[in-house]
Amino acid sequence: MNCRLCDVHLISENKCNAHIFPSSLLKLLTPGEYGSLKVVGTDMDRSKRTPIGSYDSNILCASCDNKIGVYDGYVRRFIECSVLVPHPSGVGWTIDNVDQHKLKMFCISYLWRASITSLAEFKGISLGAVHEGRIRQMILNDNSGGINDYTVSLQRFNNDDGEFGGILFPARTKLVGLTVYEGYLPQGYKFWVKVDSRNEDKVSSLSVGAVEPLFIGDRGNFHTSVEKSIMVKAVRKSK
Secondary structure, three states: OEOOOOOOEOOOOOEOOEEOOOHHHHOOOOOOOOOEEEOOOOOOOOEEEOOOOOEEOOOOEHHHHHHHHHHHHHHHHHHHHOOOEEOOOOOEEEEOOOOHHHHHHHHHHHHHHHHHOOOHHHOOOOOHHHHHHHHHHHHHOOOOOOOOOOOEEEEEOOOOOOOOOOEEOOEEEEEOOEEEEEEEOOOOEEEEEEOOOOOOHHHHOOOOOOOOOEEEEEOOOHHHOHHHHHHHHHHHHHO
16 A cells, blocks of 8 residues: 555555544634534534544555645644734635645645545545546645636635534535535635636636635625534434
8 A cells, every 4th residue: 555645655664644634623623612523415414523533544654644734734823823804895804924825735635635535424525536636746746736726715604603513524516517625624714626627717716826815705604504504413413
């Protein structure tokens, strides 16, 4: 078995428990939410508590896991330290001084990890060999590409109480007719990654890497969202 990134043979000395969703990000959840990951978009719709995150010991060597960990570490700092400034349009916020390259690399590397793992909770993510190969090269080269290369857009829920119910696993969906995968982060952040050969200005014009400062779209109040209803359903099924 070889590392899925560098293709080096995995042996006991270089194997590691590669986290699909970084355990460090779980620590940013509120105490009542800590470690609570819930599945969306697959037939595994029961809640699952994973205090140290979901990890796979058969996909990455320690060196490659550390390489991707740079993006994970940046996103934690982004969530912890970013200051949201209301956008004049009233439909979102802007954030200054964002390393948009690392932010995009995190989003696509998380999606890639979710696609290559055999963990059951991520079975709804399957990019296919072509997209897995392209994103693998982007990670190897630390190259986030142009705005139409796996376009990433960020949003955030706007409820004032700061309670977002945990984290949903990523899922495939449609956005203005394009195939995208949606992922979730602590403190109400959500992102879309376009996995579609077609381009759409509505998606790319305010995407990560397209504008300065970074634009964050307003997803509305979490408590009235589809995501909240999915979480409630998952918790009830687990009882």
